[in-house]
Amino acid sequence: MSNQRFEKQRQFLQNRLSPEGYAGLHLTIGVLVFLLAGWWFGAIAENLSPDNPLVLFDQRVAVWFHQHAATTLTHVAKAITFFGSVLGLTILSVAVALIFIVSRA
Structure with missing residues (x-):
């Protein structure tokens, strides 16, 4: 009975983690990387208090500049x-696209 109880969930996970599934494994790895990067960023941001040496150094550099x-x-x-x-990247992207279009013609 317990085998059949979680059959849908087991099948979902099997399909999700299968390399043959359409983007299932890629999406799962991408979500994991995103979550780990967010956790890492949060850990770094949490350690930046006003009396942190890195913050004090950054403030001194900003004042000097x-x-x-x-x-x-x-x-x-x-x-x-x-x-x-955004505007600069848009202009550069359009310019590169035009160069590619002209070079293919």
Whole structure:
């Protein structure tokens, strides 16, 4: 009786963890990696208190950069970070796609 009681659950797990199933194993591993990465990030974030040496060092570096800021370097930094923005990545993606389309023609 107990064998038949959990037959649906056993079959589900068997299909989920089977390499032959459509993305079952990949999805399961992906979810596990996602959960482990989230747990790891949470553990690191939990250890960052205001009196932590890493936080104090980061604050000192930020203050130093703010005190030594130069207009030219600020413009350069903004130009570089633009390429990581949504608009910058969209423009780069469209440009690369156009290059591929033109090169195939």
